[in-house]
Amino acid sequence: xxxxxxxxxxxxxxLTEQPNPASAELDQLATAALVQLFCDEDRRPQQAVAAAAxxxxxxxxxxxxxxxxxxRLFYLxxxxxxxxxxxxxxxxxxxxxSPPELVQGVLAxxxxxxxxxxxxxxxxxxxGRADLLERGFSEADxxxxxxxxxxxxxxxxxxxxxxxxxxxxxxxACVPADQAPxxxxxxxxxxxxxxxxxxxxxxxAGTATKMALNILSTGVMVRLGKVHGNRMVDVxxxxxxLEDRALRILRDLAGVERxxxxxxxxxxxxxxxxxxxxxxxxxxxxxxASRLEQSGGRLREALRLNAAR
Numbered sequence: 001x002x003x004x005x006x007x008x009x010x011x012x013x014x015l016t017e018q019p020n021p022a023s024a025e026l027d028q029l030a031t032a033a034l035v036q037l038f039c040d041e042d043r044r045p046q047q048a049v050a051a052a053a054x055x056x057x058x059x060x061x062x063x064x065x066x067x068x069x070x071x072r073l074f075y076l077x078x079x080x081x082x083x084x085x086x087x088x089x090x091x092x093x094x095x096x097x098s099p100p101e102l103v104q105g106v107l108a109x110x111x112x113x114x115x116x117x118x119x120x121x122x123x124x125x126x127x128g129r130a131d132l133l134e135r136g137f138s139e140a141d142x143x144x145x146x147x148x149x150x151x152x153x154x155x156x157x158x159x160x161x162x163x164x165x166x167x168x169x170x171x172x173a174c175v176p177a178d179q180a181p182x183x184x185x186x187x188x189x190x191x192x193x194x195x196x197x198x199x200x201x202x203x204x205a206g207t208a209t210k211m212a213l214n215i216l217s218t219g220v221m222v223r224l225g226k227v228h229g230n231r232m233v234d235v236x237x238x239x240x241x242l243e244d245r246a247l248r249i250l251r252d253l254a255g256v257e258r259x260x261x262x263x264x265x266x267x268x269x270x271x272x273x274x275x276x277x278x279x280x281x282x283x284x285x286x287x288x289a290s291r292l293e294q295s296g297g298r299l300r301e302a303l304r305l306n307a308a309r
Contacts, residue, residue: 015175016149016201020194041196045208048174048190049215055188056212059144059170060219062186066142066168067224073103073217074137077146078122078154080202081209082107083114085146088213094242096226097234103217106131108154121154128158137161142168144216146209148201149173150180159183172212174205188212225298228253228276233299237270246272254279273299 011017023037049056063073075085086105092098107113108121108128121127132143143162147155150173160183162169171184174192190212192204221227226234231253237246243265249272250261256279268274268285276299277288288302295301 011149011151014149014151014179015191015193016195016205017199018194019198020196023196026196037196041193041204042207044192045190045204045211048192048204048208049211052188052190052212055186056215056219059186059188059216060223062168063142063170063216063220064223066140067102067220069140071140071142071168072101073220074106074132074135074141074143075104075146075213076106076128076132076143076155076158078108078113078152079117080206081146081148081152081155084206084209084213085144086114088210088217092217092221094236094238095232096221097236098221098226104135106135106158122152123154125153125157128154128156129161132158132161137165137167139166142170144170144172144213145182145184146172146213147180147182148175148205148209150175150177150182156182172209174201174208225296225301228273228299233272233276234297235272237265237272246270246275250275250279273297273302277302 022041026034029037067073075089076082077085082105086107089103089105092103093100113121137143143158145155145159150171159169159171163183163185169184170186170188171182172188172190173180173182174190176191177187177189190205190208192208195201195203195205197203226232231249233249235242235246237243246265247258247261250256250264251258254276256264261275264275264278265272268278268288273292274285274288277283277291278285280303283291291302291305292299295305
């Protein structure tokens with residue numbers, strides 16, 4: 001039976017599927033009024049994320065504990081939800097110099113679905129499980145299953161697998177839990193309300209999801225010691241922009257001007273942390289690496305360790 005002829009449940013009661021009274025005449029609005037309406041409604045994602053702060057806090061601590069003991073973080077979803085997870089995962093290596101396998105995005109339909117819609121795959125409950133198992137997902141790992149409407153079979157199947165294995169299962173949706181229960185240990189609900197374009201969850205729901213994922217990944221990396229103050233001291237120096245950022249970090253945190261900063265980065269193999277230790281403690285690149293290893297990669301602890309010597 002094709003997707004067009006298969007019986008479909010009525011999802012009209014879901015918050016993300018309800019019509020928004022504010023946009024009932026959307027096609028009749030002058031462009032300026034249309035833009036202003038979006039500006040007004042786009043305050044809702046911030047409010048929704050703020051309301052979920054307790055669950056986001058819980059998730060950051062729980063994910064950090066898993067990753068600190070060798071686990072990995074998986075974002076999984078279909079359509080816009082899955083693409084947002086892939087985007088956040090892809091940004092972690094250049095921002096935090098994390099191994100590509102540490103944070104992974106799993107999208108229904110794989111890489112091809114990034115560029116071409118394959119939303120029909122979201123109806124396959126077993127596919128979510130299979131895609132995780134293909135990546136060696138285990139009880140040591142953490143899963144964030146992302147489904148704006150909370151009913152995506154692909155995501156529900158993956159969350160069920162996570163619970164069966166004893167992995168950390170986190171649900172992220174934009175509807176109340178009583179409208180769409182999801183199997184999970186931590187339930188993050190971003191209640192952004194009906195979309196201006198009815199059912200188009202790439203809008204407010206997508207914005208709130210992106211904001212929440214920003215908080216999750218950044219918070220986890222802070223807890224893992226990949227940030228010093230508010231600087232990305234684990235940044236990978238892979239292009240001129242990032243080299244400039246690294247040199248400015250060295251200047252601001254250690255008073256090192258650019259020529260000396262360039263030398264330190266070269267001697268440290270491009271490691272900002274090692275270069276900072278070399279500048280602030282007058283040690284070699286080898287000694288800086290050793291002290292960072294002793295402190296679990298946490299620069300602040302490595303600096304205190306050096307001061308005690």
